[in-house]
Structure formats: C-alpha cells, structure tokens
Amino acid sequence: MKVRVSIFSSPAERDYDSPYAWPAGTFLQAGDSGIVLPSGSLRKVLTDDKAGAQVVGAALGVAEPPEGAYTTAFLEAFPKHPATFIRGEGKTIAEADASAWRQFQRFAACPKHKFWRKGYTNGAGFCRCCGLFKSKAFRPIGRCRYNCKGAVADHDAKGRGYCKRHNQKNPNRMFDRVDGRLVMRSKEERSGS
Ligand SMILES: [Zn+2]
Numbered sequence: 001m002k003v004r005v006s007i008f009s010s011p012a013e014r015d016y017d018s019p020y021a022w023p024a025g026t027f028l029q030a031g032d033s034g035i036v037l038p039s040g041s042l043r044k045v046l047t048d049d050k051a052g053a054q055v056v057g058a059a060l061g062v063a064e065p066p067e068g069a070y071t072t073a074f075l076e077a078f079p080k081h082p083a084t085f086i087r088g089e090g091k092t093i094a095e096a097d098a099s100a101w102r103q104f105q106r107f108a109a110c111p112k113h114k115f116w117r118k119g120y121t122n123g124a125g126f127c128r129c130c131g132l133f134k135s136k137a138f139r140p141i142g143r144c145r146y147n148c149k150g151a152v153a154d155h156d157a158k159g160r161g162y163c164k165r166h167n168q169k170n171p172n173r174m175f176d177r178v179d180g181r182l183v184m185r186s187k188e189e190r191s192g193s
C-alpha cells in the first residue's frame with residue numbers, strides 16, 4: 001500500500017511500499033528521521049536557537065540529535081475503521097511499519113473494546129483490553145447531553161453529562177431530590193434500574 005514518505009527521508013526509503021494489508025482508505029505516512037525529544041525539552045528547543053538548530057540538523061541527518069533525544073524511523077497509520085491513530089517506530093521505515101501493523105492486529109483481535117476515558121474529557125477513549133485509541137468514544141464532558149446551557153452536574157455510566165435539571169433522566173444519577181433535599185441513591189438504583 002502507498003505510503004507518503006517525508007521528503008527529508010533518505011532516497012532509499014522514499015519509495016517505501018507497505019507489504020501489509022492495511023484496510024482500504026487507511027492513510028499512511030512515514031519518515032526515517034523523526035525526532036523524539038526527551039519530555040520537557042520542547043520549550044528549550046523553541047526558545048533556544050542553538051537547541052532548535054540541532055533538532056533541525058538531526059532531522060536532516062547532518063547533526064547529532066540533542067542529548068536525551070533520538071532519531072527514529074516512524075510510520076503513522078490513520079485507519080478509518082476503527083478511526084484511530086497508530087504510530088510505529090523502528091530503525092527503518094519497514095521496522096516501524098511492522099510495529100504499527102502489530103498494533104493494528106492487536107486492535108483487530110480484541111473481542112470487544114471496553115473504552116474508558118483515562119482522564120480525558122474531550123470524548124477520547126482507550127480500550128482497557130487492547131489499548132485502542134478512539135477519538136469519539138464518548139461525549140465530551142462539560143456539556144449536558146440535552147444541549148442546554150446548564151453546567152454538567154452528573155454523568156451516566158456511558159460518561160454522558162447531565163445538568164441539574166436534566167439529571168432526572170440520568171439512569172445512573174447519584175442523587176434524587178426528595179422534599180427539596182438531595183438523597184443519595186443506593187448502588188442498585190444508581191446502576192440504572
Ligand atoms: Zn479493545
């Protein structure tokens with residue numbers, strides 16, 4: 001399958017063709033000089049000309065990468081089903097492709113994805129079994145699922161938000177209002193009965 005290879009890659013890699021059966025419509029891009037910076041160093045690269053020049057030089061293959069950083073070949077796949085993003089790394093694009101393909105195979109072999117938010121509030125989810133990332137696994141937190149202006153007061157088991165007013169329709173709501181007071185519902189009631 002055709003891969004869009006970065007123009008900074010070595011000539012030998014530029015015509016790389018993936019031997020794997022990526023599903024039709026999958027966008028593939030790759031390069032043999034991706035730079036992985038140590039965490040926290042981006043600020044230095046952006047504010048320090050010398051560090052920045054070193055990174056650009058390393059990407060072009062004419063300078064050593066800065067301390068703690070390394071260059072790698074990478075292949076990024078954007079399949080449509082499931083809509084996700086997979087990044088493989090390796091010494092060559094072929095190695096990176098093999099790594100990305102192994103990840104894709106693991107996702108495809110998962111019997112049933114069980115998504116959780118992993119702390120993200122933008123609706124992204126990760127499968128607990130296979131690690132698949134899905135950008136629209138949930139509704140974003142922070143908005144009532146009835147699209148009113150009310151602030152989100154509670155969530156249901158699927159992570160959808162409810163404002164105070166609409167929370168009566170939330171099968172998993174924490175509290176019921178009884179005689180003007182909030183009463184916590186039992187675990188059984190909260191499980192959706
Ligand atoms: Zn899964």
Ligand SMILES: [Zn+2]
Pocket residue numbers: 144145146147148149150162163164165166
């Ligand atoms: Zn509402």
